[in-house]
Amino acid sequence: MKKDINIKKLYLFTFLSFILILLFLYLFSQKAPYFYTGFDYHTIPNRLSKLANFTFIILILINFICVLLSIFYSIKIIFNKIK
Structure with a gap:
């Protein structure tokens, strides 16, 4: 049984x-003084910065995976309509 991903939900x-x-x-920009970015001083980052x-x-990876899946399924739908 083949299950397809709902493209609208994707x-x-x-x-x-x-978003x-x-x-x-x-x-992050509102709370910037509390974070250590690693570019200003040579100190150890705190827990808040690591988090x-x-x-x-994680957010970037999720978005990247979603974009790749969206492109893949959009191309798949386009080629299925052409055939």
Whole structure:
């Protein structure tokens, strides 16, 4: 039994993950004095900075996977309509 991904839900999830990244960047910029970015001083990052870095990397990976899946399934749908 073959299951297909619902393309509309995939587009919605991609859009929501992009919005989450923008929200995270907005909150990060508001709380910037509390974070260590690694570019200003040669000190050890605190826990909040490590959590922020990990969260941002996870959000970027989720968005990247969603974009790749969206492209793949969009191309698949286009080629199925051409045939």
